[in-house]
Amino acid sequence: MKNSPKGMASKNDLAILNAIFDPLQAQDGRFGDEDVPSVDDDNEIETDIIREAKRIEVEGVKTAEQGQLQDAINIFTKAIDTAPNRPSGYNNRAQALRLFGKEADALVDLNNALNLCQKKGKVARQALCQRGMIYRKDGKDEEAKKDFEDAAALGSEFAKSQLVEMNPYAALCNKMLHDVFSKLQRGECD
Template sequence: MSSANDRAILNSIFNPLLPVGECVYEENIPEDLRDKEEATPETEEAKQLELQGVKSAETGDVAAALASFNKAIEVAPNRASSYNNRAQTLRLMGKLEEAMADLDTAVRLSRGLGRAACQAFTQRAMVHRLQGHDDLARVDFQEAANLGSEFAKAQLVQMNPYAALCNKMLHDVFSKLQRGECGGV
């Protein structure tokens, strides 16, 4: 069995857009927001295929990773996690439209709840930001923040123009203080 640290490292390798430890563990999500996935032989097979895909991605074999995730989706087409993982692979291949379609599917299948939804909202928001669609990114970051994502909360603050202005003003004041330019404070 892997440790929490091992799982965080594996997640950071396979999901480079997410911060280490972000939305990784179901036990960190409040009970009422957890995934509602039923354990079946198909979902267990899909999980094994996903692990295979992650291992392939770690070794740089993106084609094998994609094949594993495609098979996982074929075996358990209603499992949101498989779409999240395939979206990462597609993103690594530069296929952003296909990745976004998979993230949309993951959000729909998860009903916007649990780890799978948290990851999908966060990944989708990051892609929106990369594409310059900050309004769409804010919406997805807010959804991920509502599911407990500290990273999404921090991104929302960073994207707030008033917060950015206040941070700049504070930085300027502290810089002047350090240089001794402010008298009487």
């Protein structure tokens, strides 16, 4: 603890302690871009149809952000009808369906998105995380773990955090570290 009075932690020391206490928390409070809807597909050739589908998807995202989920689902359906081979439309509609409580329908769209993008790129990363969350909620931990592993391999920090959270040994170690540091901060340890 350079340049800090005894017993006072520097800003860097506090950041390290926070990382130890809550290793799943990203610096900016986010785990990556999985929670940000994407209307762009990797290596997509821009055509008039693709531009129109993207425009419609942006409208759907804005509508979903306003809490109008059924309207957003309808708008995403229009985007899919415009460009049925774009995985982004299915992925975004799945997010709206999931939030609307229609998880079975969301799974169909996520599977379509993953098939169309061949489990590669940003849309795949997002779809795998969404599907992993549904599986995890449904108690299908092995399926969830596989999706999170695949998403982590595509660079998803959120998926990595879910894998850590699902690991009982890591959770136990994190709890033990948290308890030790809490006692240290309270002056209960020698």
